[in-house]
Amino acid sequence: MDYIAEGTSFIRPFSAGIDLVDGEMTDFTRKTERRASSMRGHYADAAALERLVADGDPLHYEVFEKPVPEEYGHLMYCVSKLLSGLVGDEYFMTKGHYHSVLRTGEIYLCLRGDGFMLMKTKDGKFAAEPMKRGGMVYVPPYWAHRSVNTGSEPLVSFCVYNAEAGHNYGDIETEGFARRVLRSGGVPVIR
Ligand code: PAN
Ligand code: ZN
Numbered sequence: 156m157d158y159i160a161e162g163t164s165f166i167r168p169f170s171a172g173i174d175l176v177d178g179e180m181t182d183f184t185r186k187t188e189r190r191a192s193s194m195r196g197h198y199a200d201a202a203a204l205e206r207l208v209a210d211g212d213p214l215h216y217e218v219f220e221k222p223v224p225e226e227y228g229h230l231m232y233c234v235s236k237l238l239s240g241l242v243g244d245e246y247f248m249t250k251g252h253y254h255s256v257l258r259t260g261e262i263y264l265c266l267r268g269d270g271f272m273l274m275k276t277k278d279g280k281f282a283a284e285p286m287k288r289g290g291m292v293y294v295p296p297y298w299a300h301r302s303v304n305t306g307s308e309p310l311v312s313f314c315v316y317n318a319e320a321g322h323n324y325g326d327i328e329t330e331g332f333a334r335r336v337l338r339s340g341g342v343p344v345i346r
Pocket of ligand 1 (some may be wrong): 233235
């Protein structure tokens with residue numbers, strides 16, 4: 156097998172199932188759950204978040220994966236399911252992250268729901284793209300990304316990114332995002 160590149164494992168092809176109604180990977184081998192208590196420090200209204208934690212600590216989102224080797228050449232992919240809800244006036248959202256290998260991008264294909272992808276760079280650029288069923292969002296290299304569910308049903312996406320990317324959550328914990336998505340007059344406003 157001298158055609159196998161150094162640093163890129165050879166694996167057998169495989170397939171995965173996605174339940175498009177429930178927005179879940181049906182044969183996942185890893186599931187990450189984030190509840191209200193995992194989201195401390197991210198929402199503007201910390202007291203509202205603590206009330207949610209005390210009131211059953213509801214699920215905010217789940218990420219379903221059948222991971223591949225975290226190496227150059229492989230493509231990691233997942234199904235991300237962000238539930239509908241509010242923390243104070245702020246819509247449920249993901250923690251958000253930069254990729255540890257900053258020069259790696261990502262594609263999100265939205266399968267269900269309504270929301271936004273918020274994106275930011277280290278030097279202060281900001282962007283927001285709508286997410287809705289059938290819409291694709293391209294997250295270029297260097298852009299941190301966070302999804303926000305502004306609808307009444309789960310916001311579900313299929314994500315694909317370089318498998319060696321890694322996730323840097325720490326910088327977002329300290330920097331935050333310049334803008335938030337809030338419900339104002341019953342509709343989402345980015346400010
Ligand atoms: C996605 C995210 C997923 C959850 O798969 O990991 O939506 O968001 P957080 O990772 O910010 O908690 C992705 O962007 N992977 O790179
Ligand atoms: Zn990512």
